[in-house]
Each structure stands twice: as C-alpha cells, then as structure tokens.
Amino acid sequence: xxxxxxxxxxxxxxxxxxxxxxxxxxxxxxxxxxxxxxxxxxxxxxxxxxxxxxxxxxxxxxxxxxxxxxxxxxxxxxxxxxxxxxxxxxxxxxxxxxxxxxxxxxxxxxxxxxxxxxxxxxxxxxxxxxxxxxxxxxxxxxxxxxxxxxxxxxxxxxxxxxxxxxxxxxxxxxxxxxxxxxxxxxxxxxxxxxxxxxxxxxxxxxxxxxxxxxxxxxxxxxxxxxxxxxxxxxxxxxxxxxxxxxxxxxxxxxxxxxxxxxxxxxxxxxxxxxxxxxxxxxxxxxxxxxxxxxxxxxxxxxxxxxxxxxxxxxxxxxxxxxxxxxxxxxxxxxxxxxxxxxxxxxxxxxxxxxxxxxxxxxxxxxxxxxxxxxxxxxxxxxxxxxxxxxxxxxxxxxxxxxxxxxxxxxxxxxx
Amino acid sequence: xxxxxxxxxxxxxxxxxxxxxxxxxxxxxxxxxxxxxxxxxxxxxxxxxxxxxxxxxxxxxxxxxxxxxxxxxxxxxxxxxxxxxxxxxxxxxxxxxxxxxxxxxxxxxxxxxxxxxxxxxxxxxxxxxxxxxxxxxxxxxxxxxxxxxxxxxxxxxxxxxxxxxxxxxxxxxxxxxxxxxxxxxxxxxxxxxxxxxxxxxxxxxxxxxxxxxxxxxxxxxxxxxxxxxxxxxxxxxxxxxxxxxxxxxxxxxxxxxxxxxxxxxxxxxxxxxxxxxxxxxxxxxxxxxxxxxxxxxxxxxxxxxxxxxxxxxxxxxxxxxxxxxxxxxxxxxxxxxxxxxxxxxxxxxxxxxxxxxxxxxxxxxxxxxxxxxxxxxxxxxxxxxxxxxxxxxxxxxxxxxxxxxxxxxxxxxxxxxxxxxxxxxxxxxxxxxxxxxxxxxxxxxxxxxxxxxxxxxxxxxxxxxxxxxxxxxxxxxxxxxxxxxxxxxxxxxxxxxxxxxx
Numbered sequence: 001x002x003x004x005x006x007x008x009x010x011x012x013x014x015x016x017x018x019x020x021x022x023x024x025x026x027x028x029x030x031x032x033x034x035x036x037x038x039x040x041x042x043x044x045x046x047x048x049x050x051x052x053x054x055x056x057x058x059x060x061x062x063x064x065x066x067x068x069x070x071x072x073x074x075x076x077x078x079x080x081x082x083x084x085x086x087x088x089x090x091x092x093x094x095x096x097x098x099x100x101x102x103x104x105x106x107x108x109x110x111x112x113x114x115x116x117x118x119x120x121x122x123x124x125x126x127x128x129x130x131x132x133x134x135x136x137x138x139x140x141x142x143x144x145x146x147x148x149x150x151x152x153x154x155x156x157x158x159x160x161x162x163x164x165x166x167x168x169x170x171x172x173x174x175x176x177x178x179x180x181x182x183x184x185x186x187x188x189x190x191x192x193x194x195x196x197x198x199x200x201x202x203x204x205x206x207x208x209x210x211x212x213x214x215x216x217x218x219x220x221x222x223x224x225x226x227x228x229x230x231x232x233x234x235x236x237x238x239x240x241x242x243x244x245x246x247x248x249x250x251x252x253x254x255x256x257x258x259x260x261x262x263x264x265x266x267x268x269x270x271x272x273x274x275x276x277x278x279x280x281x282x283x284x285x286x287x288x289x290x291x292x293x294x295x296x297x298x299x300x301x302x303x304x305x306x307x308x309x310x311x312x313x314x315x316x317x318x319x320x321x322x323x324x325x326x327x328x329x330x331x332x333x334x335x336x337x338x339x340x341x342x343x344x345x346x347x348x349x350x351x352x353x354x355x356x357x358x359x360x361x362x363x364x365x366x367x368x369x370x371x372x373x374x375x376x377x378x379x380x381x382x383x384x385x386x387x388x389x390x391x392x393x394x395x396x397x398x399x400x401x402x403x404x405x406x407x408x409x410x411x412x413x414x415x
Numbered sequence: 416x417x418x419x420x421x422x423x424x425x426x427x428x429x430x431x432x433x434x435x436x437x438x439x440x441x442x443x444x445x446x447x448x449x450x451x452x453x454x455x456x457x458x459x460x461x462x463x464x465x466x467x468x469x470x471x472x473x474x475x476x477x478x479x480x481x482x483x484x485x486x487x488x489x490x491x492x493x494x495x496x497x498x499x500x501x502x503x504x505x506x507x508x509x510x511x512x513x514x515x516x517x518x519x520x521x522x523x524x525x526x527x528x529x530x531x532x533x534x535x536x537x538x539x540x541x542x543x544x545x546x547x548x549x550x551x552x553x554x555x556x557x558x559x560x561x562x563x564x565x566x567x568x569x570x571x572x573x574x575x576x577x578x579x580x581x582x583x584x585x586x587x588x589x590x591x592x593x594x595x596x597x598x599x600x601x602x603x604x605x606x607x608x609x610x611x612x613x614x615x616x617x618x619x620x621x622x623x624x625x626x627x628x629x630x631x632x633x634x635x636x637x638x639x640x641x642x643x644x645x646x647x648x649x650x651x652x653x654x655x656x657x658x659x660x661x662x663x664x665x666x667x668x669x670x671x672x673x674x675x676x677x678x679x680x681x682x683x684x685x686x687x688x689x690x691x692x693x694x695x696x697x698x699x700x701x702x703x704x705x706x707x708x709x710x711x712x713x714x715x716x717x718x719x720x721x722x723x724x725x726x727x728x729x730x731x732x733x734x735x736x737x738x739x740x741x742x743x744x745x746x747x748x749x750x751x752x753x754x755x756x757x758x759x760x761x762x763x764x765x766x767x768x769x770x771x772x773x774x775x776x777x778x779x780x781x782x783x784x785x786x787x788x789x790x791x792x793x794x795x796x797x798x799x800x801x802x803x804x805x806x807x808x809x810x811x812x813x814x815x816x817x818x819x820x821x822x823x824x825x826x827x828x829x830x831x832x833x834x835x836x837x838x839x840x841x842x843x844x845x846x847x848x849x850x851x852x853x854x855x856x857x858x859x860x861x862x863x864x865x866x867x868x869x870x871x872x873x874x875x876x877x878x879x880x881x882x883x884x885x886x887x888x889x890x891x892x893x894x895x896x897x898x899x900x901x902x903x904x905x906x907x908x909x910x911x912x913x914x915x916x917x
Contacts, residue, residue, distance in 0.1 A: 382755030
C-alpha cells in the first residue's frame with residue numbers, strides 16, 4: 001500500500017511525463033539555423049501559400065555551393081523575375097555543362113559518359129527500361145505576389161528570404177519565406193522600409209472587394225498567433241469581439257462588412273452560435289445572457305416583435321394573446337408582495353436586458369410610475385440613483401416624465 | 416383610410432430609397448478603368464414557430480436577398496502602389512417574410528393581430544459609401560455615405576462622413592458626423608439604435624394606439640477615436656460617440672382616458688453618450704494582455720470592462736484567462752436605465768491547443784455571477800447577494816483543405832436552470848464543385864422559472880450544394896429537431912450566392 005505522499009509523487013511524475021511527451025509530439029519540427037528568418041515562429045511554411053510538390057530531382061545545394069557555384073548560376077532568372085509564375089528553376093542544359101549529359105530542346109537526352117552524367121544521378125526513379133521517361137519537375141505554385149527583381153535591386157540576398165540554402169541538400173518548401181521574416185523589412189517604420197509596403201496585398205493575392213484573398217485551392221488562410229493575437233483557433237468566435245474592437249482595421253484586411261453582418265445583423269442564424277432547436281432553448285440562454293444577445297439583436301425590435309406576434313408579451317394584440325396562459329411563475333411568487341426568491345424584481349436586477357426583450361415601458365410604468373404619473377408608485381430606482389439623476393434629467397427629461405408628472409415634487413430632488 | 420396612409424408612406428420610403436441609391440449605382444462611369452464586382456446572396460427558408468401556449472402558430476416563409484456592388488480603382492489609370500485609392504461599396508437587402516398574415520402588419524381594427532412597425536418585405540441599404548484612401552500624400556482617409564463603425568463601443572452604423580488621418584508618432588485620429596441609422600426611417604433598420612425603447616414608423620397610427628411605440632426621427636451623431644498605428648508591441652484605441660434624439664417621445668402612457676392624446680416630450684435630447692477605450696500589449700513568445708472599458712456618460716457608470724491575459728508556454732499552446740463585467744444600459748429615452756439593476760460578471764480560464772496545422776482544440780471553464788440587492792426596493796444596506804452559474808466549453812476541429820470536421824460541447828449550470836449539449840459537424844467541398852455538410856446535436860436544458868419549458872432535444876442538419884464556378888454556389892439544407900416541446904420541427908433552407916466581376 002503506497003503512502004499518500006508517494007502516490008502524489010507518482011501522480012506529479014506521470015503528469016510531467018504526459019506533458020513532456022505531448023510537448024514533443026505537438027511541437028512538430030523546430031526551427032533550424034538554415035531555415036529562413038521567421039522560422040522560429042513558423043517552422044513550417046504555410047501549405048496553403050506553398051502547396052507541397054514532389055521533387056523528383058536529386059540536387060544537393062550544399063555540395064554545389066562548396067564547388068563555388070553561386071545561386072545565380074542555376075537560377076539566373078531570379079534576378080529579373082517580376083512575377084510569381086515566372087520559372088526560376090534551371091534548365092537542364094545548365095546542368096549539362098558540368099555533368100556531361102546532353103538535354104537537347106528536341107530529341108532524346110544523352111547521358112554523360114561518367115557516373116556524374118548518368119540519368120539516375122539526378123533523376124529519382126529513373127529506370128533503364130524506359131531511359132527517356134523521367135518524372136516531371138514541377139515548380140512550387142506559390143499563392144503570393146512576389147517580385148524577385150525588386151528585392152535583387154535592393155541588394156537583398158537570397159538567404160534573407162530563403163535561409164541558408166547552401167547548408168541543405170535538397171531544397172524544399174522549408175526554404176520558402178515565412179511571413180514573419182518578410183515583416184522584418186515590410187513592417188519597418190515607413191522611413192526605414194522604403195518601398196517595402198506593409199499592406200497585406202503587397203504580398204498576398206487580392207480577392208473580393210480588393211481585400212486579401214483568403215480562400216485558396218489548398219485551404220483557407222488564417223492569421224498566425226503573433227499577428228495581434230488573432231489566431232482563429234477553435235475558441236476565436238467567442239473572443240473575437242475584443243480583437244475587433246481594439247483593432248478593427250486588422251480584421252478589415254481579410255473581412256468585409258458582409259462578414260460582420262452575416263451574424264451580427266441577426267438575420268440569419270449561425271448554428272455554431274445557436275445550435276439545435278434554438279427557438280425552444282433561447283429563453284434559458286437569454287436569461288443567462290450567454291451568448292450576449294445584444295451583440296446581434298436589439299431586444300425592443302427583434303425580440304419583442306416576434307414575441308408580440310406569438311402572444312408572449314404582457315401587452316399586445318388581442319388575438320395573438322387569446323390563448324395566453326401565464327408565462328412567468330404565479331403572481332403570488334413572481335409579482336406580488338412579499339417578495340419570494342423568485343420575485344421579478346430580483347430577476348430584473350440580475351438581467352434587465354431579458355425583461356426588455358418582451359416588456360415595453362408601458363408594462364412596467366403601470367406599477368412603477370408614481371401615483372400622479374398613472375402608476376402605483378412602486379419605486380424601481382436603485383441605490384445611488386439620486387446622485388446620478390440630476391445630470392440625466394438635464395440631458396434627457398423624457399424617461400423621468402414617463403413615470404412622474406412634471407409638477408411632481410419628487411423631481412425637485414433631481415433638479 | 417389609415418391603411419392607405421400606411422401604403423403611401425411605404426411608397427414614399429421606396430421612392431426615397433431609389434433616389435438615394437440611384438446616384439451611387441450610377442457613379443461608376445464605363446469609361447473608367449475600374450474593377451467592378453456585383454454580388455448577390457439569396458436565402459429562402461421555411462419553418463413554423465408555435466407559441467408556448469399552442470396558439471398562434473407562426474408560419475415563417477422567409478426570403479432574404481442582398482445585392483452588392485463594389486467599384487474599385489475609380490482614381491484612374493495612373494494609380495500607383497501606395498497612392499490614392501477610391502472605392503464605392505454598396506449593399507442593399509430585402510428581408511421578407513411571406514408567412515406574415517395581412518392583419519399582422521395592416522389591419523388594426525380590433526380584434527386584431529396587428530404589430531406596430533412590422534413589415535412584410537422591409538428593404539434597407541446595409542451600407543453604401545465612397546471610400547477615399549491615402550489622400551493628401553497618404554495621410555488622409557475619407558469615407559462618405561452609410562457606413563459601419565467597429566470600435567470598443569460595439570458595432571454601429573450611421574449616414575455621414577468620416578475622416579481619418581495618420582499623424583506622425585504612430586497616432587491616428589478619426590472623426591465622424593452624421594445621422595444614426597434608425598428603424599422607421601427610409602432604407603433603415605433599428606439594429607444600431609440603443610435598446611430600451613420601441614421605435615418605428617407611426618404613420619397612420621392614432622396617438623393613443625400603442626403609445627409606447629415611439630415615432631422615429633433623425634438622430635444626429637458625432638464621434639471620434641484616437642488610436643495607435645504601426646506599433647509593434649501594443650495597440651491603444653479610445654473612442655467617443657454621442658447621439659441625439661429629435662423625434663417627439665410619448666411620456667405618460669398609462670391610465671389614459673378614452674381618446675386622450677398622450678403627452679410627448681419634444682426637442683433635441685441625448686440618446687447615447689459613451690466613451691470607450693481598449694488596449695493590447697503583446698510580446699511574441701510570451702503572451703498578450705488586452706483590456707478595455709466603456710463609460711456611459713449619460714448613466715454615469717462604467718457599463719462594461721474586461722481584461723484578457725494570454726500566455727504562450729509553447730508554440731502549440733495558449734493558456735488564457737478572461738474577466739468581463741457588464742451592466743446593461745439603454746437609450747437615454749428609456750426608463751430602463753433607472754430601474755435597479757446590477758452587473759453580470761464572467762470569469763473564465765481557457766487553453767487553446769494547435770496540435771497541428773490541421774487540428775486544434777480548445778477548452779474553457781469558469782463562473783458567471785449575477786447580483787441583486789438583498790432588498791430590491793431597499794437602500795442596499797444589507798449588501799448584495801450573488802447567484803453563480805458554472806460554465807464550460809470544449810471544442811476540437813480538424814481542418815484540411817476545403818473541409819472541416821469537429822465537435823463542440825458546452826455546459827452552463829446554475830440555480831436558474833441549465834443548458835448542456837454537444838454538436839458534431841463536418842463539411843467538405845468535393846472536386847471543387849460539390850459541397851456537402853452534416854451536423855448533429857444533442858442538447859438538454861432546464862428552465863427553473865418555467866420547468867414545463869425544459870426539454871432534451873436531438874437535431875440534425877444535412878446539406879448539399881453545387882458550385883458551377885468559383886464565385887457561384889447553390890446550397891440546400893434540411894434541418895430536423897425533435898423534443899417534447901415541439902414534437903418535430905423542420906426547416907428547409909436554400910442558398911444562392913453569385914458574383915460577377917469585370
């Protein structure tokens with residue numbers, strides 16, 4: 001039988017082990033020194049921007065660099081390219097000069113005389129039975145606007161965007177730029193960055209309405225965590241209001257008014273927010289005010305109109321209310337004195353917005369207006385009211401006059 | 416007679432709408448080398464809604480269509496990167512319910528089902544503005560027309576002009592003036608007014624009929640903001656907004672004698688006046704602190720404040736905590752501001768796990784408490800009492816390419832009832848043409864104030880769609896929910912999205 005302290009020690013160790021294993025499993029590949037700038041934040045480049053392609057060529061960048069080959073020897077077009085769609089991969093004839101093979105424009109390819117010039121040296125999967133058949137090399141179809149020439153003119157070296165390619169064997173999408181690395185220049189103050197503008201569409205494709213195109217064939221682009229803590233994780237729908245309220249211009253990079261209106265105008269129900277039979281469930285939710293009803297609905301318009309039609313109001317048309325039973329708990333519990341734990345005064349104090357979704361001012365004034373103002377004089381004002389009512393009366397006397405006659409001496413204490 | 420007056424008013428509104436929007440639509444001259452996008456969304460749905468008392472049963476036959484226009488590059492052929500940019504954006508909406516009975520919106524002869532302000536096919540201009548950016552050497556932005564504002568004070572809309580200027584020292588100033596969008600006015604909805612009063616078009620209604628339904632009128636507004644821009648580790652924003660009401664508002668509305676005309680308060684008066692601020696402090700590999708507050712100047716109280724702390728212990732893990740305190744405040748015309756009420760406070764802790772690019776998950780839990788004075792009509796000398804709800808959420812999602820699948824679960828329990836349930840969902844675009852979706856959910860809720868309205872409900876949604884092109888999609892959805900309250904509830908929905916570009 002283990003002692004409690006020993007058991008606790010085992011438990012702590014087990015938790016630590018699980019966290020350590022999970023950290024290793026979830027962390028994924030970590031950034032290496034040869035990776036481009038920004039890889040510390042994003043070890044993997046975005047597969048949506050840089051869709052992965054099979055690379056059927058064996059090419060060892062490190063080995064070629066050791067032989068004093070400059071990047072421009074194989075990629076001369078990179079110095080003048082202005083579009084992402086430009087082909088920057090070397091033509092096979094560039095290889096022929098050293099490897100001894102011959103890749104004519106037309107006609108069969110002739111292998112070199114030495115092992116260096118053998119087809120299988122470079123072409124993965126080459127088979128002697130079909131010597132002229134090799135797998136085609138496909139350039140990465142980057143979903144970006146990239147102008148190599150502009151960068152070259154600014155004397156920006158290849159490694160500043162692609163990392164230390166000279167240290168790797170085969171270059172992969174891992175050598176493609178990371179957004180955080182781009183921002184090293186593009187996010188500098190205007191006076192320092194020159195023409196390296198920081199708008200999203202400087203690099204990203206432009207989509208609907210001139211905004212950034214986020215829906216691409218490989219998936220949907222979403223902001224990383226380091227960009228204003230706007231990572232669209234599984235919980236983002238619940239916390240996005242604070243991000244948007246603080247920096248709505250960041251949201252506007254990708255989202256237009258329609259994206260906000262889709263939910264916040266309260267016309268079309270989003271099942272992620274209002275699941276299942278929401279019409280039956282919403283009363284409990286409204287009392288909990290979760291999610292916040294006023295984020296999308298105006299209670300006295302949206303809610304009350306429907307409640308009037310359904311006869312779920314204290315006042316309203318006679319036919320709609322013809323079958324009306326009692327909505328709230330019995331009057332002895334909910335309305336009349338003495339107050340019970342379920343009295344409406346308590347419910348109103350807890351969440352007045354829920355009351356406003358059914359009741360109009362007239363429903364409440366019937367009892368809460370002063371006796372001279374057409375009510376029963378049940379005072380609804382809370383503590384501290386007298387300290388605030390004077391300023392409010394001067395700015396807008398209308399609510400006071402709903403319950404108090406203009407000559408009511410009580411108003412004098414607010415004047 | 417009254418009905419015909421109502422019809423005339425509706426015609427006048429349509430005419431005014433046409434007059435307002437025609438120049439905007441006519442703006443892009445064909446000779447300009449501008450990019451034009453015309454888009455449309457159509458959604459039709461049918462379902463029934465039964466009153467908790469069994470009758471009436473409302474038949475919803477909803478048809479909503481929006482039509483949008485974006486014209487970019489009006490500045491001309493010689494546009495330069497970083498130079499001035501002029502864009503026109505317009506979207507109009509028809510939101511009809513053909514299930515409405517004629518008597519619900521036209522016939523107020525007793526006995527009736529008439530609901531003031533209800534329209535069968537309201538038509539509104541969601542937004543329509545000219546956006547001029549980077550004027551005056553790139554430091555000035557101007558926007559004219561109906562537009563949205565999103566700031567710490569919430570989501571709001573007005574008709575008018577906004578000017579924004581990026582000043583040196585990473586500070587931007589924003590100022591706007593115009594009229595708040597209000598229900599009952601031409602091409603407008605009440606969505607953006609502060610709550611607490613019932614307003615709309617009273618044309619044709621007798622003054623003593625529904626005196627609490629206040630006439631709508633123009634609401635002058637102005638506001639501004641100061642914010643930082645281009646800063647690396649923080650962002651601050653402070654906003655101010657004031658709106659006035661101008662239309663007469665009924666005052667005494669109870670104990671009226673037969674035929675007595677209710678008194679009304681006329682003249683310009685405060686509708687809302689609020690000041691909000693929010694800030695964000697961020698460090699790459701450490702975390703993020705966000706906080707904000709809104710002060711209601713009219714009610715002389717902080718109507719909300721919040722703070723959020725996020726820590727990044729690992730690249731795949733974010734742990735955070737949110738605190739939020741909220742007191743409802745209303746339009747200054749409303750009596751509800753002055754009814755005793757207390758804040759609602761929520762505190763949660765959460766963790767978000769980005770397990771891979773494709774899989775993420777979140778879990779959160781916390782408490783929410785609502786407050787009351789021990790004696791609602793007393794002087795609060797007895798101190799406040801609290802009711803606490805326990806809340807929890809969890810979700811996991813797999814997103815790959817053009818598809819997603821996942822599950823989410825929630826729980827909210829307290830003395831006033833509970834809600835708890837789980838949703839499973841999946842959607843995918845197949846061969847870039849066919850869209851399929853499925854969702855199923857099981858929820859249980861209990862209303863302690865009305866136990867007869869408690870239920871356990873199962874529901875599912877099946878949908879399929881087709882994309883003839885990248886900018887066009889048609890979708891059909893079938894929803895079925897079953898529980899003891901409604902028996903079976905069905906909803907059919909058809910979507911059509913289209914876009915044409917030039």
